[in-house]
Each structure stands twice: as C-alpha cells, then as structure tokens.
Amino acid sequence: MSDPRRRLPSMDSLLKRPEVGAWIDRYGRETVKAALRRALDGARSASGGGRDRLAEILGAAEGDLAARARPSLQSALNGTGVVLHTNLGRAPLAEEARRAQAEAAGYGNVEFALDTGRRGSRYDHCADLLCELTGAGAAIVANNNAAAVALVVNELARDREVLVSRGELVEIGGSFRIPDVVARSGGRLREVGTTNRTRVADYEAAIGEGTGLILRVHPSNYRVEGFAARPPLETLAALARGRGIPLAHDLGSGLLDADLLPGFPPGPTVRGSLAAGVDLATWSGDKLLGGPQAGIIAGDPLLVSRLRGNPLLRAFRVDKTTLAALEATLMLYRDPDLAARRIPALRMLREPVEAVEARAAAVRFEAPAGSGARVNIARTEAMVGGGAFPGFAIPSAGWIVTGVDVDRLAAACRAGAPPLIGRIERAAFMVDVRTLPGGDAARAADVLRRALVRTSGGDGG
Template sequence: MTRTKSKLPFDWKILPSVQSVADLIATELTEFKPEILIRLIRFEIEWLRADIVRKQISLKDRQSAIEEVLCRLRSKSEKLLSLPLKKVINATGIVLHTGLGRAPFGNEILLETAEILSGFSNLEFDLNADKRGERLDLADDYLKLLTGAESSAVVNNNAAAVFLALNSLANRKEVIVSRGELIEIGGSFRLPEIMKKSGVKMVEVGTTNRTYMSDYESAIGTRTGAIILAHPSNYKIQGFTTRPEPGKVVKLAHEHGIPVIFDIGSGALFDIRKVGLPAELVVPEFIEAGVDLVTFSGDKLLGGPQCGIIVGKKKSILLLRKNPLMRIVRCDKTTFVLLCATLKRYLLSEPEKRIQTYRLLARDSHILLGEAEKIVHNLPKILVNDLGISVLETVVEAGSGSLPTETIPSAAIVFSPKKISVVRLAGLFRKNRPPVIGYTKSEEFYLDLKAVSSADLPAILDAIRTIGMSL
C-alpha cells in the first residue's frame, strides 16, 4: 500500500466485498452486533472508495485493499469503543478553554451528584405536594439569593437566553442597541443576527466608540419594545469613548415603560478582584441598578455547566417561562444537578476555594513555578537536555471571552527539542494517555500549569518521561 496519487485508472474489482471482510474480522471484533459490524464494514469500504476517487490512496492488488479495510476497521472500532470524549490534561494555560469544555468540575461536585444522576430524580415532581413540579424552580432559590433578583430562568446557553429574552419582551417591536455593543462571540454568535431571528427590529444608536444618553432618548418611540445592553466580553474599546452607565439607561427606559435587557456574557457572582483576578461585571450590581433581565453563561466565570442564566424582574421572567420557545431551549436533569451543586457553594464562605474554576485561576504563579521546577528536577538530565526543557514565567488569559484584555501570571515547562520538531512533539503529547494539550510559540512547545490541577501533575511528569524515552 502506497499513499501516493495514482496515475493509472483504478481497478475497482480489487475492492473486497462486505461479506468477505466480515468473514475475516468477525472473530476479532466480537463486541459488535452482527448487523452493526456489517454496516461498519460497508461504511469503511465506501470511505476507502471515496479516498481512491480523491486520489488520496493507491492500492496495487486485492490483498493490499483487504489490509487497508481491516486496518481502518480496527482503528474505527477502537475509537467507537473508547468513547469520543476523553479526559485531557489542559496545559494551554487557558482555564475556560472552549475547545476543552470550559469550566471544569471539581471531584467534590461529581461525587455529590453521581447518585442523583445514576437513577431517577425529582426533576419535575413536587415531593411535598405529590404533583407535577417545575424544573425552572430547582435553581430559582439559589439564583434569587445570590443575585437579589425577583425570579430566574435557565436555558441551554447564553445565546438562547438572549434570544428568549428578546422574543418574550419585544417580539415584532423595536429594540434599541448601541453600535458599540453589536458584539460577535466565538462560535458565530452575532448579536444583530440573534436579534433578527428573535423577531425584533434592531434600532442602532450612537457610534462604535461613543454613545450618549441622548442617543437612547431620541430613539425611543411608540414601537420600542426594549433596550438591550451587551457587555463586550471578548474585546475592549479604549481611548476616545463614551458609554452611559447601565443605571442611567434603566432610569430613562423605565420612565417610558420600557424594559432593559443586559447580556453581561461571562458574569461573576462576586467581585473577583478579592481573589487577585482582574475586575469583571458582577451580576448583583445590575439587578440592584434595576435591569429587568440580566443574562450570563453558566460555564464561564460561574464555574458550572453549559447553560444560559436569566435573572431579573418577576413580571419579565414570567413572560419567558410562558413562552412556547422555553421548551425548545430548556435544560435537562444533568445540567440542573450540576448547576445547583455549583450554586450551592456560592452560598458558603470563601466560594473561590470551593469552585474549581477559581481554584485554578487564583493559583499563585510562584507556586506554579515551583511545581514546574519540581517536575523538571525529577526528569533524567539526558532527557532534559535532548528535549531542551526549561521553566518559564508566563502570562495567560481566562478564556471564553472572559477578562479579554487582562492577563494572569502563570508558569510553564518549555521544550526546544533537538531531535524532532515542536509540531511532532505536540502531536506525541496529544496521543498520550491521557492526552496532554499544550501550545506552540516561537518554535517552542509549552505546557502551562495554570489550568493543570495538582492531581494531574504526576501525569504530566509521566507523559514527559514516556515521550522522551521513546525518541
């Protein structure tokens, strides 16, 4: 078998039949049901056929074709039986890494929720009244206590939260928004498009860098259904700028009987500067300012599962809860169990020590530097020399659009390998079990320890040893 472009017409007769392959591998792949195995073989032969058409592979005879199909089947079966989602060690330095699942859960939360998730639960059953319950009430007491809001709702992500808020409060009406807040978040979340799909008419006011109270006031009319404020969570406009305080916008809107929606993006439940992190918008402050609906993500600075949280005035929340679209965007039991377990920890003292996201974000860079040096100290000197290993102080970002212009001190193990490229080295770490995900920069490979839990440090050491000894 040679993976080169073929110049001669391909003889399709050399491709094996589905049944002939099944006869060869049935005793090897015994885990699969017979009909599933047949379907899997058919799929792999079709993929091979497509690769031949695209000239990505050349096969010389039937035996090489059979070997190729068998090789693909073994690889595919191993992938299917090991589950596509795997535990990885996040050595990118980005705690809220979207590609790696954003906010991590600590073992305490997983242990607390395992029993509930392993069987049935009272997701929509009132144990006291012996009747049908409401899943949205599960997190309601927590969110009201933690934010000061009158009521709450939880949907499957913050984009859905913004969409539902707009549709519930201002469907077929005008919604005023500053041009400086027409945000786009990663994953193609564009506020103008969300507004259009929600059924509202967007009315832009101000300019990219300067919006005044008079801009909002002059745009208010008989068809105005709401004003939306959006925190530019993944960028910051600096210099010659003006942006009214949310409280002033709320006062103006309420004078005209208009509700205000504020998408604050990441959203923190307390002033995170107390734990040495850069400032971020704090949800309770905007509830106190009178904002009708505040939306934010559950899997960013909250440190919980993916969901969109909406808190605010009872009258406005009731409109959301009664909206037929709520059923489309509602969350399942897994989300509610993990969310409630996360929120519970915010009721207690020092929540930053109980939420894994903050435990990682707030770790002192000097401690991380010491951990990195300890790992390197425990490696053979010849390996350290061959891989060009050193320890370096670094700066990282929180991730997922949180604290976009702020950096956080950290430390990393840096590789400048002599025998292989940094690209290949990164690939070897990704193939490790568990995979270790780092990053390359200036022809060097970094394993940053900011997002690595103490429990995973031995795995980092083992991975370096294993990879180094294999070269």
C-alpha cells in the same frame, strides 16, 4: 491445500475462545463478530502472513474493537494556560457538581413535585438559590446564554425594536453575532450611538412607540480604549424605568461578585447589574460561574413569569444533569471562601504564581536521554478565556520545551493518553501548569515525556 488462507480459523471456533468471550461481555456479540469478520477478511486478502495466523487475527480484532470503542469526546489535559478554554469545554466542574450530575443521570424529580405527587416544573430547580445569591426576584435557566438572550428578545421585543449601542454589537464564538441573534429572535435591531461613544441621550432619542427593549451587552471579548464612553448602568436603568421599557443586561461571563477575583480588573457582576436596576440579567453558567453549560436569566418576577410561558423555552430546555450540576455549584457560593477553594475555575484563577511555579518544579520533569530536547521551568502568561477580561494576562509558570520539532511534538502530545494540549510560541512548545491542577501536572509530564520519545527517538529513561 498448500494455500495458507485455507487454514484460517472458522468464525465458530473463534467465538468459542475464552478471550473472545470476554470481548463479547464487554462489547456485545454482534460487534465482536463484525470485528472478527473484518480481521478474517484482512487475513484472506493478505499475501503471505506470519506462522501464527490465529494470533494475528485475534490481535487485529482486538485492536479494531478498542479503536471503535474509543469515544470521540475524550478527557484532555489543558496545558494552554487558558482557564476557560472554549474548545476544551470551558469551566471544569467541581467534584460536588460531578457527583450531582452522575446521581441525576437516573430517575429523579426533575418535573415531579414530591410534596404533592403531581407534575412539577424543571424551572423551579435552582431558581430560589439563584435569587438568594444574586438578590433577584426570580430566575430561570436555559441551555446556554445565547438561548437566554434570544428568549428575552423574543418575549419582550418580538416585532419591535431592540436598542443596542453600536459599540456592543459583538461577535461571540463560532461567528454568532448579536445582530443575528436579535433578528432571529424576532426583534428589529436599532443601533444607537457610535462605536466608541454612546450617551444616554442617544438612547433617549431612539426610543419610540415601536421600542420593546433596551439591551446592554458586555463586550467581553474585546476592549475599547481611549476616547470611549457609555452611560453608567444606573443612568440607563433610570431612563428605561422612566419610559416604561425593560432593560436587559447580557453579562456574558457572569461573575457573581468582584470579591471572588481579587486583583482582577473591574468589570460587571451579576449582583452589581441587578442592584443598578436592570430588569433582567443574563449570563453563562460555564464561564466565571464555574458550572455547567447553561444560560441563566434573573431579575423582575413578572418578566421571568412571561419567559416561563414562552413556547421557545421548550426548545431551550435545560437537561436534568445540567440542573443538578448547576445547583451543586451554586450551593458552594453560599460561602464565598468555599467557592474559591472548591470551584476549579476560581481556584485556578486565584492561585498565586509562586504556587504554580512550585507545582511545575515538584514534578521534576527531565527530557528523555537522546531526545535533544531542553526543558526549562519558566514564568509564562495565562489567560482567563471564555471572553472574560480580554487582554488581561495572569502571571503563571510551566515547562518550556526547545530543541525539537515543536509541531511534531504538539501532535504527539495530542495523540497521547490522555491528550495533552499545549501551545507553541517562538519555536518553543509550552505547557502552562496553572491549568493542570492536582495530579494533572504529573500526568501531563508523563504524556510529554512519551511524546518526546516518539518524536525524537530518545530511550525514555
């Protein structure tokens, strides 16, 4: 009877405790019982133990429950300065899109026609709005842009040749390559031109009876400079039209109109592509558009109708909450000034550097006493990300932390609540405030301050 393990509480007595009852309401009875069982097993196997074994068991169970309830997908603070950070979810949604997404999570008319009471199509949602904003004759939405390109190739060039300039055979994130997408979609890739120079005559010479599609791909994540050229889109569209071959343009990031990002380098836009005579344009919803992950196809009504009848569309089907968020985002574009203010990605990209610097200074961040760290506000360089405007740096500002082990500090920030993701450059830990809108800057400063305390032994003030 002197063995302290014999005095451990029973499962029945633990389940009757009021705090355990609260856990059951939150986590479920079986989940709580499993946590208590693990805590009891740990107490039995432990040698010795404190005087208050009950408190130890309850504390272990509570920590176990909290750890297991923590989702692997967490909200994070983006201090990298990369606005469309692929690893951090690309474009954050506007408040209007978040509300629409939450409301659509229940029952809704995703495939139900309210006017007739009969089955409808999810592909009718957003279509009219996309046509209104882009000038396209028809539009359809898939679950991402790779799916959109694959669908176009499969429908228009299955078992036929797809002409692509050698300078446009890009690899996108995750080692996905245009040649692989074409091949897996049923097309036969036909390379034209050279890496740095492709002429319209190269396309014309490659066209034959087996040609099903000309595909123009925007090399969004790299630049070819110097002795380089490719035909204007209008010229290529005229060739395709004259030979009766559809021309598709994969824009990637998909900026609707250049006026939305004044001062940025020139690049392809959705409206410009369709106005140039492209039959189908495809682009991502979660990049420069600033909406949810989606692949958007817009253009010729007859071709879009064919895409809607393709069996692969079922595999590429877009979710109801995505449609709701996309529609709410697109509605903001009816007023470009409203879109620039309300869509977070556009707002961050357009914010003057002086305003970013002022927000960094307004937090009044100071290193904890005894940490040995030095924190300065300095100008930095942010990036668009998402494969858009490669090599283009955006003047920005943020906190530069030196005098500490930056690897340990970065790890401690990632372990924060919420996690803070910064970047390390030249033995300094940098937190760019451009990608910390609103109250995120103050939250990031709190996470950084706590991380400095944990890694350097400061008193935290």
